[in-house]
Amino acid sequence: MQQQNKTDLEHLQSIYNEGNLLECLKASDFFLLVNPQNHDGLLLKAKCAFELSFDKGSDNNFLDMAINSFEQLLGLIPAHEESMLYLAYISIMITGTNLSKAISYCTKLTASEHLDIRIKAITYRQEAYFQTGEIDNALNDLELLIKLNQAHAIENRSLTDLKLGELYARKADLYLYHKNDRAKAMAVFKEGLVYRYKDVHTYILIANLAIDHQEYEFGGEVAQIAFFSSNADADEELLALYDQLTELTQRGIINKPVIYAMFIGRKIYQTQLGYDTVDMLNFAQDYIKVFPDWFIPYHYAGAALYEAKSYGEALFYLQESLAHGGLALGLQRFIEVTYRVKGQLPLIEKWPVDSPVMYYNAGVSFFEESESNIRQADTAGELLKIRANFYKISYHSFYDYFYNGKGNGADNEPHIFAMCCNNYGIALSELGEYETAVKVHQLGYSLSPFWEQLSSLATALLALKRYEEVIEVTEKASIYSDEYLRFEDYIDLKGKQLEASYALGRKEQASNLLNLIEEEYNTFIAAHQSELSGQYLFLLSQRYIVIQNIRQELLSEDSLENAVQVWQDQLDKNPDDNSSWYMLMQNYFQLKDYRQCIACADNYQSVKGAAITMESVQKVHYVRGMSYLYLGNYVSAKENLINLLDNCQPGIETQESTICDANINLAQCSYALEQWDECMDFALAAVACYDRNGWKWDDLRLRATLLYADACKVAGETDAAIGTVINILKVVPDNEEALKRKKEWKSGGLFSFLKRR
DSSP: OHHHHHHHHHHHHHHHHTTOHHHHHHHHHHHHHHOTTOHHHHHHHHHHHHHHTTOTTOOTHHHHHHHHHHHHHHHHOTTOHHHHHHHHHIIIIIIOOOHHHHHHHHHHHTTOSOHHHHHHHHHHHHHHHHHTTOHHHHHHHHHHHHHHHHHTGGGOHHHHHHHHHHHHHHHHHIIIIISOOHHHHHHHHHHHGGGOOSOHHHHHHHHHHHHHTTOHHHHHHHHHHHHHTOOGGGHHHHHHHHHHHHHHHHTTOOOHHHHHHHHHHHHHTHHHHTOOHHHHHHHHHHHHHHOTTOHHHHHHHHHHHHHTTOHHHHHHHHHHHHHTTOOHHHHHHHHHHHHHHHSSOOOOOOOOOOOHHHHHHHHHHIIIIIIHHHOOTTTHHHHHHHHHHHHHHHHHHHHHHHHHOOSOGGGOOHHHHHHHHHHHHHHHHHTTOHHHHHHHHHHHHHHSOOHHHHHHHHHHHHHTTOHHHHHHHHHHHHTSOTTTSOHHHHHHHHHHHHHHHHHTTOHHHHHHHHHHHHHHHHHHHHHHGGGOOHHHHHHHHHHTHHHHHHHHHHHTTSOHHHHHHHHHHHHHHOTTOHHHHHHHHHHHHHTTOHHHHHHHHHHHHHHHGGGOOHHHHHHHHHHHHHHHHHTTOHHHHHHHHHHHHHTOOTTSHHHHHHHHHHHHHHHHHHHHTTOHHHHHHHHHHHHHHHHHHTOOOOHHHHHHHHHHHHHHHHTTOHHHHHHHHHHHHHHSTTOHHHHHHHHHHHHTOTTTTOOOO
């Protein structure tokens, strides 16, 4: 019988854990018919009824049932802590009845061995004391709660600081509104400020209290936090606070915290206050005279000029601000302004001391404003490192707060920390530091889950070829509702999942997934075609590229003719699908159908527009240029191959190969067009690629060198031509082409009929 009861209770518990409360309640009732005094059965019934009582469609029967069941359990076990805790909560927080009994329950529970029960009991009791008007007892309980939380802060500092901020605010409110003791209220607010409060109205209240008590520096410090915490609901109060600060300065009360708060207020409420760039600049210059070694007025002067695009003037103020300490956002603007004015990035000798939130904000601004505006091929790498460092500083400062017990409650921003992890991880992946990126993204997701973090994590995992994890992560991200996850983002995630499946060699699974994605993609477009802008459709096609790349990989095992047919079918479904044009371009090139290849390249470039990547630009110009070359249209071939060269970056190994190949083909085009000087220049440029990269002689180098020799001969530079051939024979003594030229040129035979034009 005992074994059967145990089995039944385990079943009941599993139903409860799954959230099937009504089913669990009915099953508990049935179980209790046979076992009317079973403690676990009564507890499950009581908890089910309690939770069901919160259903808006239910009446009070569930709550009455819960109370009766908890009381019945207490009758069986007078010291049953969970029952007392529930009954106290119901009396104090829901019904407001039987408060004296509830207080007695709470008092008994303060002796519990379990910390969480003690804390809840004292929390409920202080609320009961408040309701009965016993304010001193409520204050004593709040002090007990503060000490308990402080003693156990190490277990979860973030939650503890949040709770402590709430407790101090509650305690101060009791002194202010129920004891009418403004001085004591302000002292409590000040003591709890280290934990931070989450309501801007609290900071406004504290700032006003401080000003009333002539604690102007403290009032200014709190006003800064209030302005930084501004929201539309508090605008009127914050503007009134700004007026109070202005009045203080007019009375000759001038200190740095007050002035700093005024700078923040002026910046946030510039429109409402009717100020412009000149006003801010004049205000800043006034306080530069008062505090010549203080970085804040320099910072805001520089910020005003930066936003007015007066970069030359802004540079001085931003530089001075950093020289005296500076802020993270000031450094972001200084980097951009220096590049705009001087044409080069500055050497950052010292990064300012600033909060992790501000370094995160500076990183976002650097990416969205500075990096996007001044990024060039030669600065891209350095700008990426700078962006990563903004996020790195923010990340490590946040980490110190959450895991090393450093800093204060101002850093208690888990969601901002998680967003920092996402942005820092993205930068690390761009730098190729994928292992670190994975750890950062995983930490960020544990702090505050959102799908973007999973997407970024999948990118890093893909780079590390950890494909099983990619599939797990993308599947988790894909189930987010469309309230958070837009369709184009869903397609991006599915593309990563598809890529991982294919990389694992699961071709049948990949093919089935591809078909499913294609069906979802086409269904979405068909259902929303009329409401989707051209820009959005283009974005969708961009996200669809990965899917199309895997389609091309799967088609690579089929004939080129069949692959062409598949891509033409894709275009019939989506005529503006740029990836279909791209794949057709490549397939026609492989089939040596050069006219069709050129047409597809033109269409791809037209559909892709400005969004075309550098890699795709190079590919288009290469296949189109080579197609023209094979068709004998050397002028168009040269035009494309020169464009290819213009879009290459010397110094990168893969790019060096492309540069070398393009120069050889350009030399061939120039030779065919009898442009001898250009032929020699392009051929020499190809040879130079071999020399600077230390490549060994091969057929391509021989081809380039022979083209150079031929052009020299036709141009009348016979000695140079023969010397080049002799150099070839030193390396490749039995090369037939070189031997033939050496023999003919010395006798004036071969090519002697060609004349320089």
